[in-house]
Amino acid sequence: MKSVVTGGAGFIGSHLTERLLDAGDDVVVLDNLSTGASRNLESIVDHPRLTLRRGDILDAAAVADACDGADRIFHLAAAVGVNVIVDHPLDSMRTNIHGTETVLEAARVAGAKLLLTSTSEVYGKNTADALAEDSDRILGSPLKSRWTYAAAKGIDEAFAHAYWQQFGLEVAIVRLFNTVGPRQTGRYGMVVPNLIGQALRGAPMTVFGDGAQTRCFSYVTDVVPAIIAIAEHPDAYGQAFNLGGAQEVSILNLAKRIKQLLGSQSEIVLVPYEAAYATGFEDMRRRVPDNSRAHSLVGFKPATSLDDIILNVAASMQSALIPPAARVMAPGA
Ligand code: UDP
Numbered sequence: 001m002k003s004v005v006t007g008g009a010g011f012i013g014s015h016l017t018e019r020l021l022d023a024g025d026d027v028v029v030l031d032n033l034s035t036g037a038s039r040n041l042e043s044i045v046d047h048p049r050l051t052l053r054r055g056d057i058l059d060a061a062a063v064a065d066a067c068d069g070a071d072r073i074f075h076l077a078a079a080v081g082v083n084v085i086v087d088h089p090l091d092s093m094r095t096n097i098h099g100t101e102t103v104l105e106a107a108r109v110a111g112a113k114l115l116l117t118s119t120s121e122v123y124g125k126n127t128a129d130a131l132a133e134d135s136d137r138i139l140g141s142p143l144k145s146r147w148t149y150a151a152a153k154g155i156d157e158a159f160a161h162a163y164w165q166q167f168g169l170e171v172a173i174v175r176l177f178n179t180v181g182p183r184q185t186g187r188y189g190m191v192v193p194n195l196i197g198q199a200l201r202g203a204p205m206t207v208f209g210d211g212a213q214t215r216c217f218s219y220v221t222d223v224v225p226a227i228i229a230i231a232e233h234p235d236a237y238g239q240a241f242n243l244g245g246a247q248e249v250s251i252l253n254l255a256k257r258i259k260q261l262l263g264s265q266s267e268i269v270l271v272p273y274e275a276a277y278a279t280g281f282e283d284m285r286r287r288v289p290d291n292s293r294a295h296s297l298v299g300f301k302p303a304t305s306l307d308d309i310i311l312n313v314a315a316s317m318q319s320a321l322i323p324p325a326a327r328v329m330a331p332g333a
Contacts, residue, residue, distance in 0.1 A: 004028045004070045004112070006057055006103060007077030009036030011184040012117070012176070014199075015220050016227060017075060023228070028065040032056040035080060036153035040183050057099035060106070066117055067106040072113040072231060075103045078153075080147065081188025086278050090146040104163050113170040115231035116160045120177040120287050121150040121245065130290035133175070140282050147282075157240060164238040167288030172236035174227055177244025177289045180309060181220030182316035192217060195255050196314050199264035200321075207268055208276045211252025214286045218245035221302035225283070229298035236297060246302045246312045254306075263311050 003020050007013040008029030013036065020027050021044060028051045029041070044050055055062035057077045067073055077099060079085060079092035100116070107114040123131045124139040124147070137154065140147045163169040178192075186194035198205045223243050230236045249257070255268045273281050294300035304312075 002026045004073040006030045006075045011077040014040035063106045065111045070112040074115045076117045085149045086145045100156040118175045128284040145274045170237045173240040178215045178217045198264045204269045205255045205266045206271045216245035222302045226300040242289040242295040284294040309327045311317040
């Protein structure tokens with residue numbers, strides 16, 4: 001089986017690539033290394049069934065070339081992270097809209113199945129108790145950059161659905177809710193690596209707004225097998241599936257728990273949104289998934305607790321900070 005992973009050098013893409021290689025696939029990673037990094041693939045870089053291609057999803061020839069002969073394509077390449085979207089709205093929209101259309105077309109030409117990764121952002125400001133896949137979307141003004149990500153991903157889903165309707169493309173969509181885990185960087189704004197990094201350094205832990213906004217964090221190794229199972233299930237085509245964590249937590253309580261679990265001396269500071277982001281930034285107060293559709297189709301159950309997520313991410317960040325030589329020395333030292 002030949003699988004293509006766009007964005008395979010990214011945080012989630014690298015975990016997915018490892019899993020596909022373990023399952024026996026030949027895997028082609030197509031990544032422009034913008035927010036992804038080759039070090040994410042360091043444990044598998046010499047794998048005989050892995051091909052790495054540095055290329056952009058806006059380059060139709062590079063995409064077609066990578067997808068030639070593919071059985072299935074996992075499309076994860078995207079402009080992600082609030083900082084990237086707000087600072088580079090035009091490039092982000094081009095990548096997220098035109099890039100996805102390019103990948104859909106390459107899948108059609110190759111006769112490959114496609115798994116499109118979308119996001120819980122598509123629900124926008126809907127604060128329902130549990131967001132189901134057909135819940136309404138409540139988005140702010142398209143003139144506020146933050147909403148361009150949700151708008152672009154919504155268009156991607158509509159494109160995918162139209163390819164399924166019009167060409168019979170076997171395409172399934174997953175909406176990821178705040179997936180976290182080792183290799184995610186805080187550089188583009190993601191809260192879990194940001195707060196854990198600050199706690200480990202003893203730096204102030206920055207909680208934006210009043211900290212009462214909530215999220216349900218899911219662990220990457222719970223989510224990746226579900227992505228593959230959905231991609232493999234014929235009943236998934238033409239549909240979207242939420243994949244999110246089970247435990248709702250406010251960002252202030254998240255910061256407190258991180259501080260406590262890591263025994264950090266950091267102080268927790270509330271930073272007004274205007275200081276943290278560009279003017280006019282709007283946050284989501286609440287985002288809770290209804291995972292029942294993915295549970296009934298492929299048995300998805302987010303198993304990793306928030307405490308384990310925090311401890312695992314902290315351990316991986318600490319080991320990345322220690323130079324390899326020191327790492328070898330450490331156990332006997
Ligand atoms: N956030 C925070 N401190 C940070 C980074 C983010 O308080 O250092 C907040 C952010 O404003 C949002 C939540 O944490 O309310 C989740 O942010 P993230 O960017 O990780 O994900 P998203 O907003 O896409 O859910």
